[in-house]
Amino acid sequence: MIQLIINEWQKVFSRKNNIIIMIFIIGIAAIFSLMPLLFNDDQAIDTSTYGENWEYEVTQQITTLENETEAILDQGEELDFSQSITVSINEDEIQRLSYHLNEGIEPPAVNDFYSRLVDASSLNALIGIFVTIIASAMVSKEFSMGTIKLLLIRTQSRTKILTSKYITTVLLAFFYYGLLYLSTAIFALVSTDMNPTSDYVFMTVYGSYEHAPFISYFLGLVGSNLVYLVIIATLAFMLSTVTRNTSLSLGTTLGTIFLGTGVTSFLATKTDLAKYLITANWSLENYLPGQGAFIEGLSLPFSMTVIIVYIALFLGVAYYVFNKKDILS
Amino acid sequence: MTATIAINNVGKTLNKKKVIKDLSLNVNAGEVLGLLGPNGAGKTTLIRMIVGLIEITEGKISVCGNDVATEHKEALENIGAIVENPEMYPFFSGQKNLEYFARMHTNVTKEKIAELVDFVGLTDRIHDKVKDYSLGMKQRLGIAQALMNDPKVLILDEPTNGLDPAGMHELRRHVRMLAKEKNVTVIVSSHLLSEIELMCDRIAIIKQGELIAVENVKEEKKQRYHLKVSDIDKAQTLLEEHFEQSSKISEDNLIFALPPTLHDVSAIVKLFVENDIAIYSVEPKNHSLEDRFMYLTQDKGRK
Numbered sequence: 001m002i003q004l005i006i007n008e009w010q011k012v013f014s015r016k017n018n019i020i021i022m023i024f025i026i027g028i029a030a031i032f033s034l035m036p037l038l039f040n041d042d043q044a045i046d047t048s049t050y051g052e053n054w055e056y057e058v059t060q061q062i063t064t065l066e067n068e069t070e071a072i073l074d075q076g077e078e079l080d081f082s083q084s085i086t087v088s089i090n091e092d093e094i095q096r097l098s099y100h101l102n103e104g105i106e107p108p109a110v111n112d113f114y115s116r117l118v119d120a121s122s123l124n125a126l127i128g129i130f131v132t133i134i135a136s137a138m139v140s141k142e143f144s145m146g147t148i149k150l151l152l153i154r155t156q157s158r159t160k161i162l163t164s165k166y167i168t169t170v171l172l173a174f175f176y177y178g179l180l181y182l183s184t185a186i187f188a189l190v191s192t193d194m195n196p197t198s199d200y201v202f203m204t205v206y207g208s209y210e211h212a213p214f215i216s217y218f219l220g221l222v223g224s225n226l227v228y229l230v231i232i233a234t235l236a237f238m239l240s241t242v243t244r245n246t247s248l249s250l251g252t253t254l255g256t257i258f259l260g261t262g263v264t265s266f267l268a269t270k271t272d273l274a275k276y277l278i279t280a281n282w283s284l285e286n287y288l289p290g291q292g293a294f295i296e297g298l299s300l301p302f303s304m305t306v307i308i309v310y311i312a313l314f315l316g317v318a319y320y321v322f323n324k325k326d327i328l329s
Numbered sequence: 330m331t332a333t334i335a336i337n338n339v340g341k342t343l344n345k346k347k348v349i350k351d352l353s354l355n356v357n358a359g360e361v362l363g364l365l366g367p368n369g370a371g372k373t374t375l376i377r378m379i380v381g382l383i384e385i386t387e388g389k390i391s392v393c394g395n396d397v398a399t400e401h402k403e404a405l406e407n408i409g410a411i412v413e414n415p416e417m418y419p420f421f422s423g424q425k426n427l428e429y430f431a432r433m434h435t436n437v438t439k440e441k442i443a444e445l446v447d448f449v450g451l452t453d454r455i456h457d458k459v460k461d462y463s464l465g466m467k468q469r470l471g472i473a474q475a476l477m478n479d480p481k482v483l484i485l486d487e488p489t490n491g492l493d494p495a496g497m498h499e500l501r502r503h504v505r506m507l508a509k510e511k512n513v514t515v516i517v518s519s520h521l522l523s524e525i526e527l528m529c530d531r532i533a534i535i536k537q538g539e540l541i542a543v544e545n546v547k548e549e550k551k552q553r554y555h556l557k558v559s560d561i562d563k564a565q566t567l568l569e570e571h572f573e574q575s576s577k578i579s580e581d582n583l584i585f586a587l588p589p590t591l592h593d594v595s596a597i598v599k600l601f602v603e604n605d606i607a608i609y610s611v612e613p614k615n616h617s618l619e620d621r622f623m624y625l626t627q628d629k630g631r632k
Contacts, residue, residue, distance in 0.1 A: 145418070154433045
């Protein structure tokens with residue numbers, strides 16, 4: 001089995017599109033991390049961290065912000081656009097700093113390492129697209145090249161061959177994700193300031209602040225991202241096996257990625273059954289602290305059950321069809 | 330002794346159409362069998378059933394005593410094959426392709442690969458990418474790939490496609506050598522008799538999914554002549570007396586077949602001339618296997 005996985009892995013890595021994808025991932029991580037520096041944004045180059053006496057400094061900062069806000073409001077005139085923006089930013093900032101003060105957690109610099117890592121998970125959908133590109137060619141490419149015959153006239157069973165391909169697909173999804181995070185972390189070490197504490201403070205969907213140990217929060221995020229990638233990979237892989245058509249499975253999977261969430265929220269307003277859709281459940285990060293459920297009534301165990309059922313279903317169909325069909329290409 | 334490949338009453342239905350009908354055929358160890366038939370006769374379908382690429386609708390095929398459908402692994406252990414075009418991974422070199430397939434088997438060493446590369450004469454180009462190979466080179470790489478597991482049965486589907494005369498000669502040599510020295514059973518398919526007759530012991534003719542004839546090639550090695558002469562009866566008698574050669578008369582032609590040892594037809598011509606028989610024409614004819622093949626495949630098709 002390991003030999004078969006080595007074979008699949010070698011094939012993926014000798015194709016051009018894999019190299020392009022890897023360059024893309026590193027490039028995106030670089031742009032994402034270094035962009036603020038390039039644009040010379042005030043906040044980005046603000047590397048001020050707090051000293052020994054951070055509580056005093058934070059209190060002072062809050063007073064400064066309050067004074068600034070008051071000064072603007074005291075003008076008594078209608079506020080112009082930039083003024084109203086400043087006021088609302090200041091209010092958020094005061095709220096955040098007060099939270100740090102109350103909980104006794106030293107605030108990080110403006111550009112902090114933790115936030116950069118957490119924000120990079122927004123690029124997960126992009127990794128999903130790359131995984132789709134590889135997964136939808138995984139089986140169908142063998143058919144279009146005609147090499148499927150040479151694979152199946154050997155002693156290895158069809159089930160074993162399909163399994164090696166599926167494992168490779170999932171490993172590759174993890175590899176791309178790891179590459180994204182590794183390069184983001186490396187660039188972030190240069191462009192951000194390390195956080196002073198191990199606690200991560202974040203804004204909830206309700207606008208208030210909360211904190212959690214960074215490691216557990218981050219692992220939760222990584223876990224939910226990986227589950228999402230496995231779902232995408234399995235869907236594309238199943239379509240590739242069943243349709244034997246790379247473009248069809250690519251298109252269908254990408255359509256699901258882009259339209260899935262929107263269509264699901266729309267359906268959720270019409271029928272309760274929408275919560276049984278895979279698209280309603282594939283974002284487990286909705287269950288991280290400070291997030292809200294996508295549709296009323298969903299819970300983590302429920303979503304996990306739905307995901308397992310769908311993946312089992314996709315794989316079941318893929319294995320059945322692959323074992324059954326005559327190879328005529 | 331059971332046959333190496335036993336095909337028993339096999340039928341195949343594809344899209345509700347019967348493409349193979351009740352076909353039975355045995356191939357023995359060390360025998361080279363040609364599968365001959367026009368395009369679409371079912372040669373490739375039959376081969377795909379033997380190697381387990383498609384399901385067998387009716388009947389049973391066993392290879393070295395193992396049922397292809399139920400003992401897939403054991404049966405396939407003994408088979409090396411090229412099915413239709415020898416498609417390899419174009420982005421790998423020939424060497425990498427062979428290493429790739431070697432990993433799908435157990436016990437294929439680097440030395441074995443080198444030996445196979447040498448056997449098919451690809452040593453110089455083995456590290457080039459397969460997409461730069463000619464069709465003939467791909468065929469040869471395909472043969473190397475098929476021989477990787479030291480198979481007892483070698484199946485070559487249309488192996489002469491894209492081969493030049495030299496390549497064809499080489500293939501013939503390889504096939505004969507494998508059958509003779511390693512006792513490998515070989516099935517070769519083609520739609521052209523001339524391409525495979527020299528390498529086969531027997532030829533099975535398939536037409537519209539049915540086995541219509543199995544011909545023994547060795548018996549057909551005689552060269553036939555058609556002669557037009559002035560006194561046909563006298564000529565026939567002379568032939569009988571001097572050469573112990575039987576002949577028949579058909580449409581003013583004196584027809585006889587000479588074994589390869591008596592190829593020199595001039596002796597006969599000389600005899601007739603000396604006996605005052607005028608000779609109008611001496612025509613060497615295509616041997617009967619070809620005629621029979623044409624007759625079997627064409628006439629029936631027109632009905």
